[in-house]
Amino acid sequence: MYDFKYQQEEIKQMQSLINDHVQEIISLAGKEKDIIKYKTDPQHDLEKELWECDNRLRFVFLSYALAIYMKFGRVSTINGIIRFQEEQDNIYLNVKKNVNGIWVPDVEAIEKYKLERWKSPHQVKRGLDFSDKGMTSYEVEFTNLYLGEEQVIYTGKHDTLLRHSVGDLGSHFHIQCDPDEYTSIRRRNY
Numbered sequence: 657m658y659d660f661k662y663q664q665e666e667i668k669q670m671q672s673l674i675n676d677h678v679q680e681i682i683s684l685a686g687k688e689k690d691i692i693k694y695k696t697d698p699q700h701d702l703e704k705e706l707w708e709c710d711n712r713l714r715f716v717f718l719s720y721a722l723a724i725y726m727k728f729g730r731v732s733t734i735n736g737i738i739r740f741q742e743e744q745d746n747i748y749l750n751v752k753k754n755v756n757g758i759w760v761p762d763v764e765a766i767e768k769y770k771l772e773r774w775k776s777p778h779q780v781k782r783g784l785d786f787s788d789k790g791m792t793s794y795e796v797e798f799t800n801l802y803l804g805e806e807q808v809i810y811t812g813k814h815d816t817l818l819r820h821s822v823g824d825l826g827s828h829f830h831i832q833c834d835p836d837e838y839t840s841i842r843r844r845n846y
Contacts, residue, residue, distance in 0.1 A: 691725040692718075693733040695787070705737040709781040713833045717784055720803055728795055733787040735828050739778035748773075752823040762823060777832035785828045788819060803831060 694702035706714060721732040748769040753762040777783030788796065796819070803817045816834075821827040 691721045691731055693731050695733055695735045697736070699743075700736070700738060702734050702737060705781075706734065706784075709737050709784065710833050713782055713784055713831065716803070716833075717786070717831065720799070723802055724795065724798060727798060728792075730791075730795055733789070735785040735787055736778060737784050738781055739776055739783075741779065744776050744779060745773065747822055747825070750823075759823070765823075782834075783830060783832040785830050788827055788829055799829060803829075 692706075694706075706717075717732075717734075724730045724732060749766055751762045751765045751769075752759040753765070754760075778785075788799075791799070800817070800819075816832050818830045819827060820830065
């Protein structure tokens with residue numbers, strides 16, 4: 657059995673090490689290919705979008721990507737960063753739910769979205785999705801501990817680390833940051 661309490665201590669040590677090397681992390685431009693992959697997307701240049709998104713979001717993701725690579729040798733795959741309104745509408749006006757093993761339109765969720773077409777943090781360069789495909793339970797727990805307890809960027813309204821699936825689109829991790837550029841990074845209280 658894996659000792660998650662020990663892992664929490666190890667994560668704190670790793671975060672301290674990473675925080676001591678902030679400049680090296682920030683200077684990963686062009687070198688991040690060893691620890692990050694980008695999902696192929698004909699509408700988006702995800703590598704370029706990583707360097708155009710909110711600085712806080714980029715820093716937290718790069719520190720995480722470096723930490724999980726150092727711990728498990730896992731290369732992180734970015735699925736999405738910037739989303740246009742048309743893409744947002746396409747996702748939430750066509751969301752599906754699983755009913756007895758069959759994916760059908762989620763009428764309730766679609767109607768809710770029609771009434772209030774909410775903006776996504778992705779639309780303002782403050783949201784990032786990365787893959788959980790093939791993650792072991794240890795890597796998932798590491799991600800939750802690393803991003804969920806220490807490095808989370810507080811929004812005050814929504815979870816800032818979320819592992820979820822939107823309909824039949826597959827699960828992934830989502831991180832986001834507050835629109836107030838002066839919001840501090842704080843611990844989440846569970």
